[in-house]
Every structure is written in C-alpha cells, then in structure tokens.
Amino acid sequence: MELTTQQVLALAPDEASAAAGKKLAVMRHWKNLGRTSAALWGECQGSALYQVRVDLGSFAYGCTCPSRKLPCKHVLGLLLLAAGTPKEVPTAEPPQWIAEWLAKRAARAEKKQQGAERPTQSADLAAQAKRAAARERRVEEGLDCLDIWLADLVRGGLAGLETRPRSFWEDVARRLVDAQAPALAARVRRLAELPGCSQDWPRQLLHQLGRVALLSHAYRRLDQLDQPLQQDVRQLLGWTFQQDQLLSQGAEVVEDQWYILGGIVEEEGRLRSQRTWLLGKQTGRAALVWQFAVGTQPFSQRFPPAAIAAGKLVFWPGAVPQRAAFVGEFALRGAMQELPAYATIDPFLARVAGELARNPWLDRFLAVLEGVVVPQRPGPWRLCDATSETIPLAGEAHWRLLALSGGHPVTLAGEWDGERLCPLGAWAEGRYQPL
Amino acid sequence: MHRQAMDELLHAAMLGTSRVEARLPQPSDELALWAEEAAAGSPQRRLLLEAGARCAYGMAGYAPEPAVPPAAPAPSETLAACPHHLVELFESLLASDVPQEVLIEALQAMAQRGWRVPTRCLPEVLSIKEAKVRAALRPVLGQRGLWLAGFREDWQWAVVSGEAPPQEVERIWNEGSLPERCLVLRHLRAVHPQQALTWLREAWPREKADARHALLRSLETGLAREDEPFLEQALADRSKDVRSLASQLLAQLPESRHARWLWSMAEPMVRYVPHAQSQQAHQQGGHARPAQPAEAAALLELTLPARFDPTWAEQGLIDAPPAGVSKREYWFWQFVRRIPLARWVEHCGAAPAQLAAAAPSASEGAPVLLAAWSEAAVSQQAAEWYGPLWDAWLACVGVEQASLWGQACNKLILTASGSGKLPQLVERLSGLLGWDPEGTLFCHALEPMAAPWPADVSRAVFAQIVDRLQRVNPKRHWEAYPWLAALKLAARRIAPSCLDEAAVWANAIDASASLTQQPAFLTFCQVIQLRREVARNFAAHSLEKSSHGQEQSDSK
Numbered sequence: 001m002e003l004t005t006q007q008v009l010a011l012a013p014d015e016a017s018a019a020a021g022k023k024l025a026v027m028r029h030w031k032n033l034g035r036t037s038a039a040l041w042g043e044c045q046g047s048a049l050y051q052v053r054v055d056l057g058s059f060a061y062g063c064t065c066p067s068r069k070l071p072c073k074h075v076l077g078l079l080l081l082a083a084g085t086p087k088e089v090p091t092a093e094p095p096q097w098i099a100e101w102l103a104k105r106a107a108r109a110e111k112k113q114q115g116a117e118r119p120t121q122s123a124d125l126a127a128q129a130k131r132a133a134a135r136e137r138r139v140e141e142g143l144d145c146l147d148i149w150l151a152d153l154v155r156g157g158l159a160g161l162e163t164r165p166r167s168f169w170e171d172v173a174r175r176l177v178d179a180q181a182p183a184l185a186a187r188v189r190r191l192a193e194l195p196g197c198s199q200d201w202p203r204q205l206l207h208q209l210g211r212v213a214l215l216s217h218a219y220r221r222l223d224q225l226d227q228p229l230q231q232d233v234r235q236l237l238g239w240t241f242q243q244d245q246l247l248s249q250g251a252e253v254v255e256d257q258w259y260i261l262g263g264i265v266e267e268e269g270r271l272r273s274q275r276t277w278l279l280g281k282q283t284g285r286a287a288l289v290w291q292f293a294v295g296t297q298p299f300s301q302r303f304p305p306a307a308i309a310a311g312k313l314v315f316w317p318g319a320v321p322q323r324a325a326f327v328g329e330f331a332l333r334g335a336m337q338e339l340p341a342y343a344t345i346d347p348f349l350a351r352v353a354g355e356l357a358r359n360p361w362l363d364r365f366l367a368v369l370e371g372v373v374v375p376q377r378p379g380p381w382r383l384c385d386a387t388s389e390t391i392p393l394a395g396e397a398h399w400r401l402l403a404l405s406g407g408h409p410v411t412l413a414g415e416w417d418g419e420r421l422c423p424l425g426a427w428a429e430g431r432y433q434p435l
Numbered sequence: 436m437h438r439q440a441m442d443e444l445l446h447a448a449m450l451g452t453s454r455v456e457a458r459l460p461q462p463s464d465e466l467a468l469w470a471e472e473a474a475a476g477s478p479q480r481r482l483l484l485e486a487g488a489r490c491a492y493g494m495a496g497y498a499p500e501p502a503v504p505p506a507a508p509a510p511s512e513t514l515a516a517c518p519h520h521l522v523e524l525f526e527s528l529l530a531s532d533v534p535q536e537v538l539i540e541a542l543q544a545m546a547q548r549g550w551r552v553p554t555r556c557l558p559e560v561l562s563i564k565e566a567k568v569r570a571a572l573r574p575v576l577g578q579r580g581l582w583l584a585g586f587r588e589d590w591q592w593a594v595v596s597g598e599a600p601p602q603e604v605e606r607i608w609n610e611g612s613l614p615e616r617c618l619v620l621r622h623l624r625a626v627h628p629q630q631a632l633t634w635l636r637e638a639w640p641r642e643k644a645d646a647r648h649a650l651l652r653s654l655e656t657g658l659a660r661e662d663e664p665f666l667e668q669a670l671a672d673r674s675k676d677v678r679s680l681a682s683q684l685l686a687q688l689p690e691s692r693h694a695r696w697l698w699s700m701a702e703p704m705v706r707y708v709p710h711a712q713s714q715q716a717h718q719q720g721g722h723a724r725p726a727q728p729a730e731a732a733a734l735l736e737l738t739l740p741a742r743f744d745p746t747w748a749e750q751g752l753i754d755a756p757p758a759g760v761s762k763r764e765y766w767f768w769q770f771v772r773r774i775p776l777a778r779w780v781e782h783c784g785a786a787p788a789q790l791a792a793a794a795p796s797a798s799e800g801a802p803v804l805l806a807a808w809s810e811a812a813v814s815q816q817a818a819e820w821y822g823p824l825w826d827a828w829l830a831c832v833g834v835e836q837a838s839l840w841g842q843a844c845n846k847l848i849l850t851a852s853g854s855g856k857l858p859q860l861v862e863r864l865s866g867l868l869g870w871d872p873e874g875t876l877f878c879h880a881l882e883p884m885a886a887p888w889p890a891d892v893s894r895a896v897f898a899q900i901v902d903r904l905q906r907v908n909p910k911r912h913w914e915a916y917p918w919l920a921a922l923k924l925a926a927r928r929i930a931p932s933c934l935d936e937a938a939v940w941a942n943a944i945d946a947s948a949s950l951t952q953q954p955a956f957l958t959f960c961q962v963i964q965l966r967r968e969v970a971r972n973f974a975a976h977s978l979e980k981s982s983h984g985q986e987q988s989d990s991k
Contacts, residue, residue: 207493389502
C-alpha cells in the first residue's frame with residue numbers, strides 16, 4: 001500500500017535512523033529502483049552497494065547492509081523516496097534477486113499457515129498432566145503466602161507504606177514468580193508505584209490490594225466460575241497462551257478490516273511493551289494487540305495509525321475478549337474513512353459496566369467518544385460531551401487535540417482506565433489524526 | 436452509601452485492623468454481607484475482599500462530573516487550509532536541525548498563496564521563540580491559531596500585536612512584565628511623548644537597574660528638548676549602563692549641554708589636513724605616520740585621549756574597555772560615535788566621501804575611527820556615508836582589526852542589504868581575494884548579509900565558493916574550512932532562483948571526491964533539497980498567473 005512520509009518516519013526505530021533515512025532519500029545514492037504492486041526495491045550506494053527491498057503487501061523489508069537496526073536507514077530512505085517522489089521509482093520487471101526473495105517469503109508464509117492449523121502433537125499426555133498439576137499446586141501455595149502477606153499488611157495498616165523501600169514489594173513479587181504466577185507478580189510489582197504518587201493513593205492502593213485478594217479468592221473457587229471467566233483468572237495469574245496453541249484449541253478468530261487507532265508504549269525495566277488498539281469496521285469489535293521488545297529492539301509488527309489492517313485476529317479466551325493477535329500476515333489498506341463513536345459518555349460507561357460485570361479485573365477499555373476538550377486551569381483536562389457531562393483526560397497537556405478540535409465537538413478515540421481517558425487520536429479535518 | 440462504606444474501609448485499612456479504633460463497620464449492604472461470609476471470620480480478609488469488590492463496583496458505576504462551561508469555539512477560518520500532502524513537508528521543516536530561513540521561506544510562500552499553517556502543527560509553531568519566525572507566522576496562523584494562542588501566556592505574542600486599549604495600557608504598565616512594559620511605553624511614546632515621559636519619571640525611582648536601562652531605551656523615539664531635564668537626571672544614575680545610554684540619547688539633542696560638552700571634547704581629537712604637506716606638518720600634532728608617497732592626499736590626524744578624566748564617568752562614559760580593545764581607543768570611540776556626522780563635515784570642511792577616504796591612512800587609530808563613524812552612520816541613518824565607509828573599510832584591510840570594528844562592519848553590511856548596494860560590495864570583496872586567499876574576510880562578511888540574497892549576489896558568491904573549494908590543496912585541507920562554512924551559509928541564504936543550479940552542481944560532484952565526505956557538504960545538499968521542495972510545493976505556480984496558457988516548468 002502507499003505509505004505517507006509521516007508514516008514511514010513513524011516506523012523508524014529512533015531519531016538517528018529517521019534522520020539518516022531522510023539524508024538517503026536523494027536520487028544520487030540509488031540505482032536500479034523499481035516497483036510492482038507487491039514489492040519495492042533499489043540498490044543503495046553506501047560504503048558498498050546494498051540491495052534493499054520491501055514487500056508492500058505485508059510490509060516486510062530486507063537489506064544487505066550489516067546494520068542491526070530494523071528497519072535500517074536504507075529501507076527508510078527507499079520508502080521515503082517512494083513516498084515523496086513516486087515518479088522516480090518506475091514500475092518495472094522485478095530482477096532476479098527480488099523474484100527469489102518474494103518466492104521464498106510466500107513459501108515460508110504458507111508453511112507457517114499449515115503449521116498453525118496442524119493439531120499439536122499428542123505425545124506423552126501423562127507427563128503434561130503431571131506438570132500441569134504440579135503448577136496448580138505451586139500456584140495455590142504461592143497464593144496462600146500472598147494471602148498471609150496481605151492480611152499482615154492490612155493488620156498493620158497502610159499508613160506506613162510510603163516509606164517502605166521497593167524491595168518490600170519486590171520480595172513478594174519474586175515469591176510469586178517462583179510460584180509460577182508471573183502475571184500476578186507483575187501486578188504486585190506495579191503496586192510499588194502507588195504509595196505517595198498522588199493525594200488519593202491510599203484509596204487506589206486499597207482498591208488494587210482488594211483486587212489481588214479477590215483474584216486469589218477466585219482461584220480457590222475456580223470450578224464455580226464460568227469457563228470464560230476461568231480462562232481470565234488463569235491468565236491474570238500467569239498462565240499464557242502461544243498463538244498456535246490458541247488456534248489449535250479453537251479460539252475465536254474474527255476476520256475484518258481493522259482500524260488502527262493508535263498505540264501506547266510502556267517501559268518496565270528493560271522490557272518495553274506496546275499496546276495497539278484496533279476497531280473492526282464491520283464487526284465493531286475492539287481488539288488490543290500487545291507486543292513486547294527488549295531494550296532498544298524495535299517491535300516486530302508495525303501498526304501505522306490511521307491505516308486499515310485487513311486480516312484475521314485470534315482472540316485470547318476470556319469473558320470479555322480483548323487481547324488479540326494477527327493470524328499470519330495482515331495487509332495494510334488505505335486510510336480510515338470514518339470513525340464510529342458513542343454520541344455521549346453514558347452509553348459508553350454503560351458498556352464498561354457490562355464488561356466489568358463479566359470480568360471484574362479488566363484494566364482498560366477502548367473509548368471512542370464525541371465531545372469537546374476543555375482545559376481546566378489548574379487541574380486535569382476534561383472531555384465534555386453533548387449532554388454536558390465530563391470525564392477527565394490523562395496527561396498534562398492536550399494542546400494538539402485542542403487545536404484540532406478548535407472548541408467544536410470531535411470524535412476522540414482513547415483508552416479508559418476507569419478514572420482517566422488517555423487520547424490516542426481524533427477525527428478532524430476529514431481524517432484520523434494520531435496524537 | 437458506597438462511598439461512605441469505602442471511606443470507612445479506608446479508615447480501618449490505614450490504621451490497621453490490629454488497632455482497637457479501627458473497627459470494621461457492620462455489613463450494611465449486599466457487598467459487605469458477601470464479603471463477611473466469604474472471609475470466614477478473618478476481618479482482614481473481609482476488608483480486602485470488600486475493597487476489591489467495591490473497586491469493581493466503583494469503576495462500573497463511574498459517574499461523570501457535571502460540565503464546566505467550555506471555551507467558546509474557534510471562529511471559522513478565512514484562509515485556505517494547507518493541502519494535506521504538504522502537511523508532512525511542513526512538519527519536517529519544524530525539526531530542530533532545519534535552519535530557520537527555510538521555515539521562514541515556506542511561511543512567506545504560504546502567506547502569499549493565502550494558506551494557513553496545518554492545524555496539527557499549531558501548538559508547536561506557537562511555541563517558537565525566534566522573533567523573525569514569529570513575524571513570518573503571524574499572517575498564516577488563521578483564526579484557529581489566534582484562538583488557540585489565547586490559552587497560554589507564552590503564546591500571547593500571536594495575539595498582542597496591535598495597541599491595547601487605554602485601561603489595558605495602564606494596567607500593563609503597572610503590573611506587566613518588563614518586555615510588555617517596554618512595548619507599551621514605546622507605543623505610548625509614539626503617540627503621546629510627554630505622557631510617556633511623565634510615566635517614566637514617576638516610575639523611575641522604584642525600578643531596578645536593568646529595568647531602568649530597558650525603559651530608557653524607549654525614549655529614543657520622539658526625542659525632543661523637553662526630555663533634556665529628565666535625561667540629565669538619568670545621566671547621574673548609579674548604573675553605568677544607564678548613564679551611558681542617557682549620554683547617547685542626549686548626544687542626539689544638538690542644543691543640549693551634554694551634546695555641546697561632547698563636541699568640545701571630541702573636536703580637537705580629529706584634525707583634517709586637506710593636502711598632505713611636507714614633513715613639517717606631520718611633526719606637529721599627535722602620532723603621525725609618514726605621508727603617502729607622491730600624491731597630495733588628504734590626511735586625518737587623530738589625538739587619542741591620554742587619560743580618563745574622572746568627571747567623564749559622571750557624563751556617561753565608561754572607563755574600562757571590553758576585551759581586546761585598548762583603553763585610549765575605547766575612550767576615543769565613545770566620544771566620536773556620539774557626534775552627529777554633519778558636525779564633522781562642517782568642522783573639517785570636506786564631504787563625507789573625502790573624510791572616509793582619508794580615514795584608512797589616518798594616524799594610529801584608523802580602524803577605531805572608522806568603527807566609530809560607522810556606528811554613528813548606522814544609528815543616525817546617514818545614508819550618504821555608507822558607500823564611502825565601505826570603500827574605506829576595504830582599503831583599510833590589512834591593518835589590525837579592532838574588535839569594535841567587527842561589530843560596526845556587520846551593521847554596515849546589514850545596511851548594504853537594504854540599500855541595494857550589495858552586488859558592488861560582493862564584487863569588491865571578491866577582488867580582495869587576490870591577497871586574502873584564505874578568504875576569512877570574505878566568509879566573515881557573508882554572515883550579516885540578510886537572507887535571501889539577491890540573485891546576482893547569490894550567483895557571484897556561489898561561484899566564488901565553488902571555485903575556491905575546487906582549488907583547495909588536499910595537503911592543506913584546513914584552508915577549506917572557511918569555505919565550507921560559507922557553503923553551509925550559502926545553502927540557507929541564496930536566492931530561490933539559484934537553487935536548481937546549486938543542486939546541479941552538487942549532483943555533478945564525483946562521488947569519490949573528498950568533498951562529499953565533509954559534513955558541511957552533506958548539510959548543504961540536504962538544505963538545498965529541502966528548499967527546492969519548499970519552492971516546488973509552496974511557492975510554485977506564480978508563473979501560472981502571469982503567463983496565461985503557457986505552462987512553464989519552474990523546477991527540474
């Protein structure tokens with residue numbers, strides 16, 4: 001598909017690559033440029049002659065330079081050249097090396113597809129069952145310890161927690177990791193941030209501690225819960241699914257054209273995580289794609305906001321399926337033409353309530369609302385809807401949003417966490433503008 | 436009720452359930468009853484379970500708050516929007532490594548085409564601090580930009596351009612920040628000079644030194660005899676900068692006591708001898724150089740003051756010179772620059788051209804004399820002196836340059852930009868390259884020439900730079916440095932019509948030449964490319980209107 005310069009620059013792993021790519025987007029460095037509907041290629045003269053190619057359908061790229069950054073500056077330069085001066089890149093017959101590369105990719109994609117659909121080997125089920133039972137036991141023991149710790153905490157009082165060092169929480173988290181409940185460990189580790197973070201921290205901390213207690217309570221009565229909620233509780237504790245496992249266990253697969261609304265990147269130690277929200281065009285389903293990367297490595301998939309990704313999403317099982325991942329490759333198609341939204345805040349909050357009723361541990365929800373952005377001085381910015389109700393926005397300054405809305409109601413997409421809305425993008429001037 | 440229950444739970448949790456005061460309340464609703472049951476006797480567990488349940492309930496039952504009145508929406512736009520495919524190009528111009536001349540060019544082109552800045556760029560654009568960019572931004576902000584600017588203090592520059600209403604003026608004078616007050620005083624001075632003086636006089640005793648200095652500067656406009664008493668008062672100020680400024684202002688009032696005193700001190704310092712006589716004439720007076728051979732040329736004899744009289748400090752002169760300037764030259768310079776040039780013409784009985792021509796060969800102190808006269812010429816806007824002063828300066832080259840001279844030179848070249856004499860200046864500079872092969876002078880002179888350079892100047896300068904770069908001896912690569920710096924400068928400043936030639940030259944350079952590895956060259960290519968894109972997209976098609984039917988391609 002056609003990418004715009006802005007989207008290409010958004011793909012760069014860091015500032016330096018973007019700047020280097022811009023410097024390379026000049027004709028004098030390139031030879032043998034060409035494109036077809038499926039691919040884009042060229043040869044770049046750097047300290048040697050590098051062959052650069054991009055698969056336009058699935059957005060994969062390759063370059064023979066030794067750089068470890070992906071995409072490297074040559075790929076960025078080629079894309080910028082194609083985006084900025086399309087006339088310089090004529091449609092041509094793909095040379096030998098391009099044709100080979102495309103053929104290899106097609107073969108690999110097919111093999112992956114086949115592998116995903118093949119059922120898992122049923123070898124040594126007994127050993128698997130024993131491991132599963134051992135894990136459940138360990139988790140129960142871990143939760144017993146956690147319950148004792150929580151009770152001690154409440155008995156002693158929350159007032160003194162502001163002065164506790166981080167290791168206070170780290171120890172508990174580590175014990176949970178040993179008990180094979182890593183997701184719960186991460187949740188406890190995040191609690192360390194709360195004491196002292198705002199005026200309201202005791203209430204927030206008590207809420208989160210209560211949720212953790214509720215989770216441990218739920219796990220003890222797992223069989224009394226519905227199947228979907230059981231899946232949720234397991235995942236919240238730390239059971240994970242690999243994508244091919246999901247497919248083999250018959251998880252829900254939805255095919256649609258997905259609006260890419262935007263992503264939020266968070267850092268936890270050396271691990272970076274990106275969550276991208278997608279909205280289905282026909283089905284209206286909200287989907288959350290999580291990606292992880294270590295250190296400065298780029299994320300494996302790119303989701304340029306305001307584009308449409310056509311493909312199949314497989315959802316992680318649960319009472320309210322949110323997390324999803326693409327099955328195979330997805331194709332980027334054009335730009336969003338519209339953004340369906342809730343006209344007022346009330347129906348959205350009603351939906352949130354409904355989802356919480358099915359899974360009380362949900363942390364975040366996709367919100368697409370119409371309303372006006374109002375700056376308060378001092379205090380949080382608020383979104384005000386047509387019925388004059390407001391919800392606070394997260395973050396300090398939303399000047400770009402204010403500029404785009406100009407005081408008129410705009411449709412805003414964002415992530416709601418129960419207290420604040422974090423804006424992802426807005427529909428203004430006839431197109432979706434990421435923020 | 437939920438909130439109250441939550442508060443009670445919180446109270447108990449903060450104190451800790453081991454305390455007697457922290458007793459959990461009786462279960463009051465379903466949630467509490469359930470928690471009590473599920474806790475099976477442990478009050479801590481009950482507290483936690485109830486808190487967790489209430490958290491989910493609280494989230495599910497979130498009630499939005501009632502509205503605060505939103506700001507009035509922005510009025511609809513009068514200017515056309517920037518085409519969407521150019522928004523990214525515009526955003527790339529806002530990057531920090533792009534020279535601001537390129538941005539200014541794009542903004543001016545947009546203003547001509549009746550476009551406004553893309554809305555998503557408004558916050559970034561309003562946060563720009565440089566005055567020149569702000570001036571170029573004002574016509575293209577559009578209604579949305581002006582509306583947005585009203586929300587923040589540091590964006591007010593976009594809105595406050597005209598005069599404020601009278602009550603506003605007084606309020607700003609009493610309560611505003613120093614830059615605002617200076618602006619207001621200046622506006623008032625243009626309209627009601629006396630009232631501005633009265634305000635300043637009233638506020639004078641309370642102000643700090645730098646405020647006094649800044650506010651005093653606003654008296655420059657509309658200076659008249661009635662200001663003399665106040666300026667005399669300022670002349671006795673504690674701060675030496677204020678005294679110096681007051682002295683400069685008084686010097687502009689020829690009838691004032693101070694101006695007369697200055698003249699009486701400065702008059703004997705410069706003596707003009709129309710035709711250099713024999714050796715006898717030279718042995719009189721100060722420190723003279725041997726006469727010019729053969730021709731009967733005019734001569735200026737300078738007498739630098741020997742010492743700094745303490746009473747001079749009370750008259751606004753500064754004793755200690757800045758770094759790199761000798762004391763006597765500094766004192767001499769302070770006197771001479773304050774004197775109106777017409778006085779010298781009268782006193783020496785010669786035209787500006789003759790005086791300036793005699794200056795380079797003056798006795799010791801020639802550069803300082805030229806510096807002082809240049810300062811005076813620029814501040815008094817005596818245009819008839821500019822040409823002769825340049826010629827003098829160019830002839831004076833080779834004499835040690837005083838640092839005072841550097842500033843004056845820059846100001847002079849700036850005036851050249853405005854008056855259309857730039858091509859001649861460049862020609863003369865090029866001529867000098869014969870004996871200044873390193874070209875530091877040439878490159879140094881390029882800096883103050885305001886962008887964009889006229890087309891002929893651009894071509895001449897560019898040709899020189901290209902020529903010099905090609906002739907650089909690879910073994911003496913350091914000689915190329917001033918020319919490389921000039922190359923980078925040229926990229927930002929040459930006329931838009933010369934961009935294509937520059938690009939052609941850059942492309943034609945052999946990829947293996949060492950020049951292509953220089954960062955300056957790469958920057959040059961980048962900036963030229965960017966400017967070409969700006970020209971192609973933003974400023975194009977003015978030819979469409981002029982020639983009907985004929986489509987002249989202005990790029991490629």
